[in-house]
Every structure is written in C-alpha cells, then in structure tokens.
Amino acid sequence: MKQTTRLAATAAALALALSGCGTSSGDDSGDGGSSGSEAQGGFTAPDVPMAEELGDTEGSLSVLAWPGYAEDGSTDKSVDWVTPFEKETGCQVDVKYFGTSDEAVNLMKSGQYDVVSASGDASLRLVAGGDVAPVNTDLIDNYADVWSFLKDRDWNSVDGQMYGVPHGYGANLLMYNTDVVDPAPTSWSAVFDEASTYAGKVTAYDSPIYIADAALYLMKTQPDLGIEDPYALDEDQLAAAVDLLKKQRENVGEYWSDYLKEIQSFKTGDSVVGTTWQVIVNLAKDEKAPVEAILPDEGATGWSDTWMVSSETEHPNCAYAWLDHIISPEANAAVAEWFGEAPANEKACDLTSKGFCETYHAGDESYAEQIHYWTTPIEQCLDGRTDVSCTTYQDWTQAWTEIKG
Amino acid sequence: MAAQPRQGSGAATSRSGVLHRHPRLRLGLLLGPPMLWLGVLYLGSLAALFITSLWSVDPFGGNIERVWTLDNYRDLFTIDVYRTITIRTILIAVAVTVVDALLAFPIALYMAKVASPRLQRALVIAVLTPLWASYLVKAYAWRGMLATGGPLDDLGLSPGYGLAATVVTLSYLWLPYMILPMYAGLERLPSSLVEASADLGATTRTTMRRVVLPVLMPAAVAGSIFTFSLTLGDYIAVKIVGGANQMLGNVVYDSFLTGNNLPFAAAVATIPVVVMLAYLTAVRRTGALDSL
Numbered sequence: 001m002k003q004t005t006r007l008a009a010t011a012a013a014l015a016l017a018l019s020g021c022g023t024s025s026g027d028d029s030g031d032g033g034s035s036g037s038e039a040q041g042g043f044t045a046p047d048v049p050m051a052e053e054l055g056d057t058e059g060s061l062s063v064l065a066w067p068g069y070a071e072d073g074s075t076d077k078s079v080d081w082v083t084p085f086e087k088e089t090g091c092q093v094d095v096k097y098f099g100t101s102d103e104a105v106n107l108m109k110s111g112q113y114d115v116v117s118a119s120g121d122a123s124l125r126l127v128a129g130g131d132v133a134p135v136n137t138d139l140i141d142n143y144a145d146v147w148s149f150l151k152d153r154d155w156n157s158v159d160g161q162m163y164g165v166p167h168g169y170g171a172n173l174l175m176y177n178t179d180v181v182d183p184a185p186t187s188w189s190a191v192f193d194e195a196s197t198y199a200g201k202v203t204a205y206d207s208p209i210y211i212a213d214a215a216l217y218l219m220k221t222q223p224d225l226g227i228e229d230p231y232a233l234d235e236d237q238l239a240a241a242v243d244l245l246k247k248q249r250e251n252v253g254e255y256w257s258d259y260l261k262e263i264q265s266f267k268t269g270d271s272v273v274g275t276t277w278q279v280i281v282n283l284a285k286d287e288k289a290p291v292e293a294i295l296p297d298e299g300a301t302g303w304s305d306t307w308m309v310s311s312e313t314e315h316p317n318c319a320y321a322w323l324d325h326i327i328s329p330e331a332n333a334a335v336a337e338w339f340g341e342a343p344a345n346e347k348a349c350d351l352t353s354k355g356f357c358e359t360y361h362a363g364d365e366s367y368a369e370q371i372h373y374w375t376t377p378i379e380q381c382l383d384g385r386t387d388v389s390c391t392t393y394q395d396w397t398q399a400w401t402e403i404k405g
Numbered sequence: 406m407a408a409q410p411r412q413g414s415g416a417a418t419s420r421s422g423v424l425h426r427h428p429r430l431r432l433g434l435l436l437g438p439p440m441l442w443l444g445v446l447y448l449g450s451l452a453a454l455f456i457t458s459l460w461s462v463d464p465f466g467g468n469i470e471r472v473w474t475l476d477n478y479r480d481l482f483t484i485d486v487y488r489t490i491t492i493r494t495i496l497i498a499v500a501v502t503v504v505d506a507l508l509a510f511p512i513a514l515y516m517a518k519v520a521s522p523r524l525q526r527a528l529v530i531a532v533l534t535p536l537w538a539s540y541l542v543k544a545y546a547w548r549g550m551l552a553t554g555g556p557l558d559d560l561g562l563s564p565g566y567g568l569a570a571t572v573v574t575l576s577y578l579w580l581p582y583m584i585l586p587m588y589a590g591l592e593r594l595p596s597s598l599v600e601a602s603a604d605l606g607a608t609t610r611t612t613m614r615r616v617v618l619p620v621l622m623p624a625a626v627a628g629s630i631f632t633f634s635l636t637l638g639d640y641i642a643v644k645i646v647g648g649a650n651q652m653l654g655n656v657v658y659d660s661f662l663t664g665n666n667l668p669f670a671a672a673v674a675t676i677p678v679v680v681m682l683a684y685l686t687a688v689r690r691t692g693a694l695d696s697l
Binding site for chain 2: 100103105125208254255261264269270393394398401405
C-alpha cells in the first residue's frame with residue numbers, strides 16, 4: 001500500500017513537471033514564430049510593433065551596456081553623462097555592464113532591460129530572437145546628425161527598417177607591455193606566429209568571435225585560403241583558423257572577457273601582449289601599467305555599436321529619451337572620448353578634445369570600411385559566396401571550446 | 406465573556422481532533438510541503454534538465470526547438486575535447502578532496518581530542534569564519550596571492566595561474582566542509598578507547614589504524630561528498646586563477662551564455678550528475694554511509 005502511494009506521488013510530481021514543460025513550449029514557439037518578413041541574411045525578423053509617438057517619461061530606465069558606455073561619475077568624477085540625463089528626463093537609470101556580446105544577448109532574453117548597446121554580432125541575433133523592437137528614428141531628434149554611412153547597415157537594420165541608433169565604432173587593438181615587449185610589435189603575428197616569444201604571457205579575448213581575429217590574420221598572411229571576410233568562413237577556412245588558435249593556446253596565459261581582469265594581469269605582468277580595447281588601455285595607463293596599444297598593419301576586427309530598445313520594455317518613453325540623449329553631441333562626444341572610439345554624431349567632433357576625431361578617423365568612411373566589424377556568422381556566406389555554406393556561430397562556439405581544450 | 410475562550414479552544418480541539426482521528430491527513434500536512442519541494446522543485450528541475458538536453462536550438466536566434474534528438478549526447482561522446490575536460494575536472498575534484506582530507510585530519514584531530522574546551526570553541530569559530538566572506542572575495546584574494554610579484558611569488562612558491570592554482574584555491578574554499586564533519590566524527594570517539602588501545606600496548610600507528618580510522622572514515626566520506634561535488638560543479642575559481650584552462654562548469658556556462666545553446670548545456674550538466682551518482686554508489690558499497 002505504502003509503495004503504491006509513493007509511486008503515485010512520484011508519478012504526479014513527474015506529470016506536473018512534464019506539463020510545465022509543455023506549457024512553456026507552447027509559449028515559445030508562439031513568439032519565436034514566423035509571422036515576420038523575409039529579410040537579408042536569410043532569417044526572419046519577427047513582427048514586433050514599433051513606437052508611433054512618445055508620451056511622458058516613466059521615471060526609470062534599466063540600461064544594459066558595454067563597460068564605459070553609461071558612466072555616472074562613479075568611476076571618474078568628470079566622466080558623467082547619466083546624471084544630466086536623469087535630471088533632464090526624470091528617468092532614474094540603473095546600469096548593468098556585460099563583458100561579451102553573448103552575455104548581452106542572453107541578458108536581453110530575460111526582458112529585464114529597456115535598452116542595450118549591441119555590437120554587430122549581437123544586434124541581428126537580438127532582432128531574430130524578437131528581443132528588440134524596431135526603432136522609429138523620426139522620434140529621435142539627434143538621429144539626423146548621425147553620419148549617413150552608419151545608417152541602414154546590415155548590423156542595425158532589416159529591410160530598411162532601423163532597429164536602433166548608431167552609437168560609435170572602433171577597432172580592437174593590440175596592447176603590449178612596453179617594459180617587456182621589445183621591439184614594439186607592428187603586426188598581429190606578435191600573438192600568432194611569434195607568440196612563443198612571450199609564452200605563457202599572451203592573452204586573448206574569451207569569446208568565439210575572437211576566431212575572426214585569427215581569420216583576419218590568415219586573410220592577410222595566407223591568401224591561398226581565399227578568406228574574403230573574417231566572418232564568412234567555410235569549413236576548411238574555419239579549420240585553418242582553429243589550427244592557428246590552437247597553436248596560440250599553447251602560449252596563452254589566460255583569456256579575458258572581464259576588462260578588470262585584463263587590466264590587473266597587465267599591471268602584474270602576467271600578461272604582456274594581447275588584444276584589447278582603447279578604454280582598457282586608458283584605464284591601465286591610469287593605474288600606471290607600462291602599456292601601449294597599436295592598430296596592427298593587418299587592420300583589425302572592431303565594433304560598430306547600436307543602441308536598441310527591448311521589445312518588452314515598460315519604459316518606452318525613457319528608452320527613446322535615452323537613445324536621443326546618448327547620440328546627442330555632448331553625450332556622444334563624452335562616451336567616445338572615454339571609451340576610445342569614433343563617435344556617431346557628426347557634431348560630437350566639435351566638442352571632443354583637439355585631434356581626437358582625427359585620431360579615430362571619425363567620419364572617414366573609407367577608414368571605417370577597413371575595420372571588420374563584429375558580425376554574427378551565419379550559414380549564408382556573408383561575403384556573397386553561394387557555392388559553399390558557411391560555418392555558423394554555433395560551430396564557432398563549439399570550435400572555441402575545442403581551442404581552449 | 407468567559408464562554409468565548411472556551412468556545413475557541415473547543416474549535417481548536419475539534420480541529421486537532423480531526424487531525425487526531427485521521428493520522429493520514431496529519432502525515433500529509435506534515436510531509437506535504439517538504440515532499441512537494443523535493444519532488445517538484447528538486448527532482449522536477451533535474452527532470453527538466455534531462456528533458457532539455459534532448460532538445461536542440463535554432464542556430465541563429467538561440468530559441469529552443471522542441472524536437473527530440475540525441476545529437477547533444479552524440480557530440481558529447483564523439484568530440485574528444487569533452488572527454489578531456491571531464492577527466493580534467495574529475496582529477497581536479499579528486500586532488501582537492503585528497504588535499505582537503507590530508508589538511509583537515511590533523512586539524513580535526515587536534516580540535517576534537519587535544520585542545521581545551523575553550524580553545525576548541527575558538528578553533529570552531531576560526532574554521533567557520535572564512536565561510537562568512539564571499540566566495541568571489543576569497544577567489545580574487547588568491548588571484549592576488551598567486552600573481553607575478555604577489556606574496557607567494559616573492560617567496561618563490563607561486564605555481565602561477567593554472568591547474569595547480571585552481572586546486573590550491575578550491576582546497577582553501579572547501580576546507581571547512583571537510584574539517585567540520587571530521588571534527589564531529591572524531592568528537593564522538595571516546596578518549597577512553599584511545600587510552601585503552603595504548604594501555605593494551607598498541608603503538609600510535611596501530612591506534613590510528615584500528616581505532617581512529619574506523620570512526621574517521623564515514624566522516625571523511627561525508628566531507629569528501631562536499632568537496633568532490635562542489636569542485637565538480639565549480640567554474641568561477643578556474644576562471645579567476647586557472648589561466649586558460651576550463652572545467653565542465655565552464656563548458657556549461659559557455660554553451661548557455663555564449664552559444665545560447667541551453668540544450669547542449671543541459672547535456673553537459675548531466676555529466677557531473679552521473680559522476681556524482683557513480684561516486685555515491687561507490688561510497689555506499691564501502692558501507693561508509695551506514696554508520697553516518
């Protein structure tokens with residue numbers, strides 16, 4: 001008798017658990033559904049309504065941003081573009097930083113954040129997942145001053161519909177310890193073919209997207225592989241990049257995705273050469289680390305970021321106010337200088353320090369085209385090849401686990 | 406006025422009377438909530454984990470496709486890297502358990518059998534205090550200790566970031582979980598037994614082997630379950646001090662957060678569950694659990 005009761009109880013619990021799964025399955029196939037339009041890149045953008053008009057601000061806003069994109073003066077008193085926004089709009093800002101695009105995509109899926117600064121390798125995934133809404137650029141006054149070569153690009157729009165506002169762009173740099181690394185590197189070979197010189201002290205960005213850095217290096221050094229675009233790799237090309245990265249792995253001391261960790265290991269000398277962002281170089285120099293960063297001869301991968309609005313936001317007016325504020329000349333100039341990237345707003349260059357926009361080649365369209373912006377690799381080759389199918393981000397993720405071993 | 410409380414107590418009596426007359430109902434009310442917790446939330450989430458591992462994910466949007474497939478497990482078994490990582494993780498867990506056991510035994514023995522009651526209390530507090538500090542603070546403290554130019558490096562003792570550093574850090578983190586069960590076990594050992602053993606002419610070595618060890622064993626096994634399972638699921642310490650190495654937890658984390666591939670993450674997460682089940686079965690075979 002006892003035995004049967006227990007069995008029945010277990011069965012009931014299991015049935016409960018199973019029916020739980022069943023319900024959620026219904027929900028998900030609903031919103032991940034295909035009621036959208038066919039778009040470039042071979043994916044469907046789900047039908048998400050766009051804001052038509054703005055009302056009063058709601059009083060709070062939660063921001064998901066790259067480190068350094070939403071400073072409120074707590075890092076450096078003079079670096080603050082959040083407080084003026086709060087005063088102006090009455091929207092209390094709550095900031096969460098993320099370290100990789102993948103983290104951003106995942107956090108956005110929780111629906112807890114109103115706006116996000118998405119790089120090109122996150123933006124399309126967010127659009128495809130139905131996590132962000134199209135953005136009505138008519139409602140954003142400062143949009144008119146954004147450089148036109150940043151508008152309607154693959155990574156921020158679908159079928160001519162913008163899904164956010166361009167924020168700024170820049171290149172991933174090669175940072176090195178000036179005390180140890182001699183002569184100063186000029187090429188990415190410092191972390192690839194010649195990495196063994198600094199065995200155990202090389203660092204690399206801990207994300208599958210870093211495979212593109214290896215692909216870019218191969219594109220310049222081994223033309224017979226036929227790589228045209230570091231984000232469009234067929235299986236052989238991916239295998240070549242993976243081989244290169246596996247060789248690099250032998251000399252890697254540690255990978256970084258947390259920018260504070262990279263600063264610390266350059267400070268202590270545990271890392272002496274590796275990929276970085278300008279903002280990390282600035283912070284490391286502030287902490288008296290003997291570092292310098294260069295844009296290597298091969299060019300670089302980079303980012304072109306877009307502020308996007310969550311499809312589930314409960315604060316659409318604060319969200320649009322933020323989008324307008326962040327690309328205003330003042331805020332855009334401040335972010336660009338702090339993070340070390342080219343601003344998106346033409347007028348921001350009047351407010352940045354002298355020579356800044358020249359250093360970052362802001363507005364220089366031909367320079368901007370040389371940076372290979374982070375893009376999500378998909379099956380349809382992004383370089384236009386149709387005779388092969390390319391490897392997807394899933395393949396890259398798996399390859400990345402194998403590289404780290 | 407006086408009737409009211411009597412009425413109230415009458416109602417209470419009749420209610421408890423119902424419970425008294427229906428022992429099954431009583432038992433149900435008593436055990437219902439915890440069983441619901443255990444069954445639905447605990448076992449249910451394990452079941453959900455297993456079910457998820459049999460699904461796949463659409464490669465671009467990262468939305469789960471609820472089609473039954475064994476692909477995740479096929480990848481897990483056919484791609485070498487996962488075997489390497491599993492073995493590495495188990496070896497780290499074994500190393501941490503052994504290091505902790507070796508460190509905890511003398512401390513626990515001293516606390517239970519040698520120290521004065523006053524010192525005993527102080528030592529228990531000393532062992533427990535580190536548990537109040539955050540995991541991350543302690544792990545980052547070890548990052549500083551092991552860094553080039555850090556305190557351990559100055560002494561020439563730092564292994565540098567890597568697997569050795571991971572074992573050291575995890576051993577430090579889980580040490581209290583080994584000391585406490587061992588201390589509790591040894592405290593139950595009457596001192597008279599040890600004295601009797603000595604009186605009968607046994608050497609210290611024999612006393613340890615024949616008297617202390619049998620009492621210690623179940624306690625050590627209980628402690629090892631903590632240190633082993635906690636290490637098996639850890640992924641943060643290895644990120645902080647492990648250099649470029651990864652453990653099973655990192656693969657779960659990366660599959661989920663990086664690859665947006667929850668089903669594969671779930672498949673990887675079943676490995677530690679299976680390893681733990683095997684470990685517990687092995688422990689049960691030795692009979693160590695019977696005397697707990």
